[in-house]
Amino acid sequence: MSHEWPLWEIFIRSQHGLAHKHVGSLHAPDAEMAVKNARDVYTRRNEGVSIWVVKSEDIVASSPGKKEPMFEPASSKVYRHPTFFPMPDEVKHI
């Protein structure tokens, strides 16, 4: 019987106060071991101050096939960016 350890996705918060970032994955029997293994595999050089582990099967992802209907609507809304509004040179601090 195949009895492989489940796969976990690993997220690490670096020291600079940024959000946890996905760094990779690893196999571990349970969450506690996943955190311990993540420490050895992904933070051997002080890469982080906090680790999250999430079972890969628990992650819900957007479908790559529906990329266009999902993200296309945003591309026509250029007015959402500040550079859409030209400002006169003499107007300061805006």
Added chain:
Amino acid sequence: MYAQMVDTGAKRLRSLEELSPDEREFQARIDADIKIEPKDWMPEAYRKTLIRQISQHAHSEIVGMLPEGNWITRAPSLKRKAILMAKVQDEAGHGLYLYCAAETLGVSRDELVGDLHSGKSKYSSIFNYPTLTWADIGAIGWLVDGAAIMNQIPLCRCSFGPYSRAMIRVCKEESFHQRQGFDIMMTLCRGTATQKAMAQDALNRWWWPSLMMFGPPDASSVHSAQSAQWKIKMLSNDELRQRFVDQTVPQADYLGIAMPDAELKWNAERDHYDFGPIDWDELYQVVKGNGPCNRERLRARVDAWEDGAWVREAAMAHMEKHAARKAA
């Protein structure tokens, strides 16, 4: 390199007109340097070739721990021992990054490990040579990791997202490996005559196998063109080998030791070093399983897997017991 002679299943490169619409769109994405991610559509041959290449690369990292692990208990000082342990631990980490990248292509870890153990999947020829003296640890870091870096830096730009990201992590850590090797060589070369002779002896034994790491000459490398088109091979075997020779010879000059190659000399016209012929028969023999340590290396991996089986099972049993208790 760490992955040698990876089979792409292609007999020849097909023209754009011969590709299906899906394949054409796929190739266009690659040509536009858009990364391919695991859930994206990809040709079956691309997926299979990548599994072969990434798993071979991962196996090389793991088997590569054996020749160096051989010297951990006999390192000449506590400092050298701690450094070597850190280096070998890095190799384990690199193997794990790469196995995970391969698994995104829909193959399980157990299958990957099983293919290594059955001999179906290969690892780099270089790890089938023995580490006879402490100087070999210096030579491996300097030459073998140096050659690995040469190959891996271009792979950071390869077309498959998970492989490219794994390569970026690996490259960040790898230059420590090369420097610690050169540092060992420097210490030996500045030591007694006997120590310097040890360094020269290690260079003599590791130089040619290091050049073989880059794989057969371009002319007889049938799968390179397809891999290059898919951008999973960024530079040719001969290009990488030449770069490696060009960068390494001056380093040997600095150490005051010499490559075991009477034909090695600077060619001002080509702006490269010329070097003597490589014994390709030796490479093919080692890849076939007839190198000095092939059987020993594979045996060590299989033993580790089998001896560790009860630990893997106990950890799962522990997890299941606690999960059941929680549910109750």
